[in-house]
Each structure stands twice: as C-alpha cells, then as structure tokens.
Amino acid sequence: MAKVTVDIEYCKGCGLCVDFCPQEIMQLETEVITQKGYHPAHCVDQESCTACLNCAMMCPDVAIMIER
Amino acid sequence: MATKTAATATQRNKAEKNPILFERTPALTTAITNYCPGCLHGITQRLVAENLEKLGITGTTVGVSPVGCSVIAYEFYACDMVQAAHGRAPAVATGLKRAHPENTVFTYQGDGDLASIGMAETIHAATRGENITVIFINNAIYGMTGGQMAPTSLPGQVTQTSPYGRDVKTAGYPIRVCELLSSLDGVAFLQRVTVDTPSNVRKAAKAIRKGFEYQRDGLGFSLIEVVSTCPTNWGMTPYAALEWLRENMLPYYPLGVYKDCKAGE
Ligand SMILES: Cc1ncc(C[n+]2csc(CCOP(=O)(O)OP(=O)(O)O)c2C)c(N)n1
Ligand code: SF4
Ligand code: SF4
Numbered sequence: 450m451a452k453v454t455v456d457i458e459y460c461k462g463c464g465l466c467v468d469f470c471p472q473e474i475m476q477l478e479t480e481v482i483t484q485k486g487y488h489p490a491h492c493v494d495q496e497s498c499t500a501c502l503n504c505a506m507m508c509p510d511v512a513i514m515i516e517r
Numbered sequence: 518m519a520t521k522t523a524a525t526a527t528q529r530n531k532a533e534k535n536p537i538l539f540e541r542t543p544a545l546t547t548a549i550t551n552y553c554p555g556c557l558h559g560i561t562q563r564l565v566a567e568n569l570e571k572l573g574i575t576g577t578t579v580g581v582s583p584v585g586c587s588v589i590a591y592e593f594y595a596c597d598m599v600q601a602a603h604g605r606a607p608a609v610a611t612g613l614k615r616a617h618p619e620n621t622v623f624t625y626q627g628d629g630d631l632a633s634i635g636m637a638e639t640i641h642a643a644t645r646g647e648n649i650t651v652i653f654i655n656n657a658i659y660g661m662t663g664g665q666m667a668p669t670s671l672p673g674q675v676t677q678t679s680p681y682g683r684d685v686k687t688a689g690y691p692i693r694v695c696e697l698l699s700s701l702d703g704v705a706f707l708q709r710v711t712v713d714t715p716s717n718v719r720k721a722a723k724a725i726r727k728g729f730e731y732q733r734d735g736l737g738f739s740l741i742e743v744v745s746t747c748p749t750n751w752g753m754t755p756y757a758a759l760e761w762l763r764e765n766m767l768p769y770y771p772l773g774v775y776k777d778c779k780a781g782e
C-alpha cells in the first residue's frame with residue numbers, strides 16, 4: 450500500500466499514468482475540470498498500490514507524489 | 518547476526534524518516550510547463566533535473582535552452598540558464614564552458630534546432646571535443662512551429678510540409694545523429710535512448726547521468742539522444758504516439774551506445 454497524490458495544478462490529464470498503472474487504479478476524473486481545463490488523474494484504490502512508481506516515471510508533468 | 522539487525526534497524530529508521538518514495542526534484546522550479554499533455558519532453562526534462570540534484574551540481578550548472586518547444590526551459594530548470602539563438606546552443610555552451618570550466622554546462626535541443634539550423638554548431642562542438650553535455654530530443658518533427666518536416670522525419674512521414682509523406686528523392690534521407698557523430702575523435706560518449714516505458718525511463722536517466730559524469734571527468738563531448746514523441750503534431754493520443762514511436766522510429770533509430778571512450782577499460 451502507498452499513498453499516491455496527484456497535484457491537479459500540474460496534471461494535464463494526458464492519461465499516461467492510467468495507461469501504465471499495472472494495478473489499473475489510476476483514473477481521470479471526468480467530473481472535475483482543472484484551472485487549465487483538463488480532467489485530472491487520481492488514484493481510486495490506494496490499498497492496491499504496490500508503489501511500483503510506474504505512474505511517476507511516465508508523468509511528463511511531474512504531478513505525482515508517492516508516499517509510504 | 519548483530520550487524521544484520523543493525524542494518525535492518527537503520528533501514529527501518531530511514532524508511533520512517535523519509536516516507537516519500539517519489540516527489541518533484543528541487544532542480545525543477547514550481548512552474549507549469551508549456552508542453553502539450555502527454556509530450557515526452559517533460560519526462561526527459563525531469564530526468565536531467567533529477568540527475569543534477571543527484572550529482573549535487575544544480576547550483577553549479579548552466580543549461581542552454583534552444584529554440585523550439587523547450588525554448589523557455591529556463592523557466593523550468595532551477596539551475597542557471599541561458600537561451601540561445603536557433604541551433605546555436607552548442608556554440609553558446611562552448612563559450613560558457615571555456616570561461617567557466619569548473620561549472621557543468623549542458624544544452625537541451627530539439628531535432629530541428631540541433632540537426633537542421635544548428636547542424637554546423639553540433640558537429641563542430643563535437644569534433645572540437647568541447648567538454649559539454651548535449652541532451653537531444655528527437656521527435657521527428659518541428660513541434661513548436663506546427664509540425665513541419667525535420668531532418669529526422671522518417672521516409673514517407675506525413676507532416677505539414679510533406680503532405681504526401683517525406684519523399685526521399687527530393688527531401689533526402691533522415692539524419693541519424695548518433696551514427697553521424699560517432700566517427701569524430703572529439704566525442705567521448707554517445708547514447709540513443711527513449712522514454713516510452715518506465716524501464717526505458719530508468720535507462721535514459723542512467724545515460725544522462727553518464728553524460729554529466731564524463732563532463733565532470735573532463736572526457737569531452739557527450740550527447741544523449743532521446744527518441745521522443747510529439748502527440749500534437751503527429752495527431753495522436755499520447756499513448757498511441759508511444760506505439761507509433763516503437764513501430765516506426767525505433768527501427769530507424771536503434772537504441773544503444775554509439776561511442777564510449779571508456780569502453781573496454
Ligand atoms: C532563426 C530562426 N529560424 C526559424 C525559427 C522558427 N522555429 C521556431 S522553433 C523551430 C523548430 C523547432 O523544432 P525542434 O527543434 O524539433 O523542437 P520541438 O519544437 O519539436 O521540440 C523553428 C524552425 C526561429 N525561431 N528562428
Ligand atoms: S505506484 Fe504503481 S501501482 Fe501505485 S498507482 Fe502508481 S502505477 Fe499504480
Ligand atoms: S501522467 Fe501526470 S499529467 Fe498525465 S494524467 Fe497522469 S498525473 Fe496527469
């Protein structure tokens with residue numbers, strides 16, 4: 450288990466973290482629109498996170514923080 | 518047995534003290550980039566910044582930003598930055614490094630910047646063996662100006678200025694920068710990497726680190742080519758662009774080390 454936080458100021462809703470999460474627990478929040486006009490990503494199941502860091506490796510906007 | 522317990526305790530302490538597994542490196546400013554959603558520029562930019570921090574050289578590094586989508590990289594890197602005229606980054610970096618040999622100097626350039634208008638500067642800085650590190654983003658297109666054909670655009674690739682696909686009979690063949698530079702004696706290190714998967718991102722980070730280490734050791738010119746995407750001008754989603762990169766770019770631009778002056782040591 451790890452805590453994955455997406456800073457929605459940086460997130461541009463590109464979906465790469467969603468595509469690369471092996472646990473399939475990253476999703477775009479279609480009901481939220483950021484100040485820049487994007488649907489931000491968020492983690493829907495922190496319990497299942499294995500802290501593999503795939504999402505953080507692939508996030509071009511360095512929007513993701515991962516904590517134990 | 519005693520040492521083993523001690524080590525485990527230290528590890529535990531370390532874990533408790535630093536529960537953060539990943540966060541933004543302080544070598545990046547807090548600015549939001551101008552890059553399009555899913556553009557791989559952001560990943561490579563992060564890797565450069567993380568390496569500066571890991572090597573403890575953020576405060577003593579001067580970067581040179583190009584003309585292209587990364588023109589305002591001076592807003593994104595927390596180290597000192599200079600913005601060069603189109604293609605002239607290696608010339609500017611030459612001056613900086615010769616005047617301040619104790620500082621780390623790198624350029625960050627796209628393929629239009631480095632391989633088209635700036636090809637002379639690239640080749641001559643390389644053959645002079647300037648002790649600088651060049652980060653070269655090859656996305657097979659001019660991103661910033663709206664998707665014109667670049668020297669690296671693939672045969673048959675449709676761009677704004679090759680609407681029927683790049684015709685090699687009139688536009689010539691794509692330039693493979695690592696292969697081209699590999700014959701020059703001034704060159705210390707050349708590697709082509711990509712950042713299309715988490716494991717390739719980690720390999721790219723190591724290559725960039727090596728470039729900075731070779732500069733630190735005074736070995737001469739190093740260039741790391743990062744095969745990259747331009748989802749906007751390729752007209753694809755960020756993920757589809759990664760697949761296009763793998764299917765089309767990697768066969769033409771094979772990954773690997775093209776020169777290593779320390780190889781065999
Ligand atoms: C002297 C000069 N010529 C042309 C231009 C127009 N121009 C701006 S960016 C660019 C090419 C950018 O492409 P690339 O280097 O591949 O970087 P990317 O935007 O794809 O990251 C060109 C031709 C310019 N700014 N200055
Ligand atoms: S760290 Fe790995 S498992 Fe956790 S959210 Fe990111 S990609 Fe998914
Ligand atoms: S990879 Fe980064 S920018 Fe893209 S959707 Fe995920 S958190 Fe947002």
Ligand code: SF4
Nearest residue numbers: 552553556586660747
């Ligand atoms: S135009 Fe292309 S290279 Fe430039 S930021 Fe957008 S996706 Fe990236």
